[in-house]
Amino acid sequence: MANADLVILGGGSGGYACALRAAELGLSVILIDKDKLGGTCLHRGCIPTKALLHAAEVADSARESDAFGVRATFDGIDMPKVNEYRDGVVGKLYKGLQGLVKSRNVTFVEGAGRLVSPNTVEVNGEQYTGTNVVLATGSYARSLPGLDIAGRIITSDQALNLDYVPKSVIVLGGGVIGVEFASVWKSFGADVTIVEALPNLVPNEDIACSKALERAFRKRGINFSLGVRFASATQDDHGVHVILEDGKTLNADLLLVAVGRGPHASGMGFEEQGVAMERGWVLVDERLHTNVPGVFAVGDITPGLQLAHRGFQHGIFVAEEIAGLNPAVIADVNIPKVTYCEPEVASVGLTEVQAREKFGDNVATYEYNLGGNGKSQILGTTGFIKLVQQKDGPVVGIHMVGSRIGEQIGEAQLIVNWEAYPEDVATLIHAHPTQNEALGEAHLALAGKPLHAHA
Ligand SMILES: Cc1cc2nc3c(=O)[nH]c(=O)nc-3n(C[C@H](O)[C@H](O)[C@H](O)COP(=O)(O)OP(=O)(O)OC[C@H]3O[C@@H](n4cnc5c(N)ncnc54)[C@H](O)[C@@H]3O)c2cc1C
Numbered sequence: 112m113a114n115a116d117l118v119i120l121g122g123g124s125g126g127y128a129c130a131l132r133a134a135e136l137g138l139s140v141i142l143i144d145k146d147k148l149g150g151t152c153l154h155r156g157c158i159p160t161k162a163l164l165h166a167a168e169v170a171d172s173a174r175e176s177d178a179f180g181v182r183a184t185f186d187g188i189d190m191p192k193v194n195e196y197r198d199g200v201v202g203k204l205y206k207g208l209q210g211l212v213k214s215r216n217v218t219f220v221e222g223a224g225r226l227v228s229p230n231t232v233e234v235n236g237e238q239y240t241g242t243n244v245v246l247a248t249g250s251y252a253r254s255l256p257g258l259d260i261a262g263r264i265i266t267s268d269q270a271l272n273l274d275y276v277p278k279s280v281i282v283l284g285g286g287v288i289g290v291e292f293a294s295v296w297k298s299f300g301a302d303v304t305i306v307e308a309l310p311n312l313v314p315n316e317d318i319a320c321s322k323a324l325e326r327a328f329r330k331r332g333i334n335f336s337l338g339v340r341f342a343s344a345t346q347d348d349h350g351v352h353v354i355l356e357d358g359k360t361l362n363a364d365l366l367l368v369a370v371g372r373g374p375h376a377s378g379m380g381f382e383e384q385g386v387a388m389e390r391g392w393v394l395v396d397e398r399l400h401t402n403v404p405g406v407f408a409v410g411d412i413t414p415g416l417q418l419a420h421r422g423f424q425h426g427i428f429v430a431e432e433i434a435g436l437n438p439a440v441i442a443d444v445n446i447p448k449v450t451y452c453e454p455e456v457a458s459v460g461l462t463e464v465q466a467r468e469k470f471g472d473n474v475a476t477y478e479y480n481l482g483g484n485g486k487s488q489i490l491g492t493t494g495f496i497k498l499v500q501q502k503d504g505p506v507v508g509i510h511m512v513g514s515r516i517g518e519q520i521g522e523a524q525l526i527v528n529w530e531a532y533p534e535d536v537a538t539l540i541h542a543h544p545t546q547n548e549a550l551g552e553a554h555l556a557l558a559g560k561p562l563h564a565h566a
Contacts, residue, residue, distance in 0.1 A: 123150020125410025
């Protein structure tokens with residue numbers, strides 16, 4: 112039996128961030144994970160997919176080199192080598208994280224844990240009791256009823272382990288994970304078709320971003336069927352055969368099921384200990400307390416955005432809450448989001464539709480076209496930055512599309528979270544020539560003094 116101020120179940124983004132911050136604050140921490148420290152993000156999510164997307168960008172650069180006057184040829188993808196590069200990146204970060212956890216004197220326990228009392232987790236017959244317990248067991252790739260994950264029907268977990276580039280892929284789901292894999296495979300030379308039940312790709316984004324991504328994907332030769340549901344799928348030696356509800360049949364080597372992620376919160380004693388749950392999610396109040404005193408939950412098992420940096424922030428918040436620092440509540444709406452396909456989509460704050468629901472006609476928008484941005488022209492990308500402002504008030508939403516535009520989310524989230532007015536940003540200087548300048552230009556225009564733009 113071991114005791115600590117905090118026992119954390121799950122060592123992914125939410126759990127390990129909580130452990131690191133709590134240890135920094137002088138609390139004793141036991142961190143439990145049945146798998147590798149770092150969780151989904153490091154081993155099966157953010158980092159490995161972004162490594163693949165970078166390899167995809169290199170492939171596109173080689174293919175398009177002639178347009179820049181560079182003589183190079185694209186001879187294809189060596190998938191085992193791509194995977195070696197990806198594993199190298201993951202491996203270095205994993206080693207660094209293990210060192211960090213060790214250096215802060217966090218006790219890491221390897222094994223599957225179960226909540227056996229409101230303040231005790233049992234792992235391999237050993238009990239770990241905390242003054243506080245933090246649930247951080249993450250999420251899993253969902254499928255649809257009747258669609259078994261096996262053989263040619265895969266989720267992102269198997270997609271990341273392929274040692275070849277499929278000739279053709281059907282991607283079920285046009286959300287973040289679906290469009291990122293579609294983008295990678297297209298760049299790697301596969302024939303890709305996305306099927307999305309809702310009327311647009313990346314349906315959680317501002318409609319202007321969805322439309323721009325659809326145009327860009329069409330231009331790239333990525334096929335998609337929107338507003339149509341999947342009916343059934345079969346597979347044989349020749350491939351996978353998907354039937355849509357409109358009667359259309361699609362055939363491909365693989366079917367990637369990317370229809371969202373569900374909470375990984377059942378079968379671990381949470382319900383038995385009285386933790387309130389709804390449709391599998393662990394319910395928390397805005398301060399991330401569950402209904403059971405001393406039990407908190409963070410990250411993907413709580414309803415809301417499923418993002419690593421939300422998990423980090425949740426973890427830090429709970430550590431500070433337990434230490435009595437009264438941290439500021441985190442609202443999902445102002446958490447920055449980036450979709451790393453080509454072109455990238457990045458946003459923070461309210462979409463235009465959400466702003467109109469909140470402020471009625473009291474909303475102003477401005478769209479700055481990257482056609483006027485020098486660096487974007489150098490990179491050869493199209494796209495835009497759209498600002499949504501509460502009329503005569505702060506900027507409440509920023510929505511961007513373009514190659515590499517995700518890097519601009521840093522300033523965008525400062526603007527929205529600090530409730531800056533266009534006039535505040537218009538006085539700040541943006542270095543030339545950068546894509547960051549486009550953010551400055553958009554705010555200059557919304558403040559009524561456009562420079563390289565029409566009013
Ligand atoms: C393909 C893909 C790409 C993604 N890309 C991005 C991205 O670019 N940016 C971004 O912000 N987010 C991205 N995400 C989402 C991100 O990975 C998650 O939001 C994040 O990992 C959630 O952190 P978490 O701590 O809640 O859960 P997880 O990271 O899932 O960690 C949960 C941990 O709990 C452990 N665990 C579960 N049950 C038990 C048990 N009984 N006992 C012990 N341990 C247990 C698991 O082994 C795991 O390590 C991506 C996800 C996927 C799948």
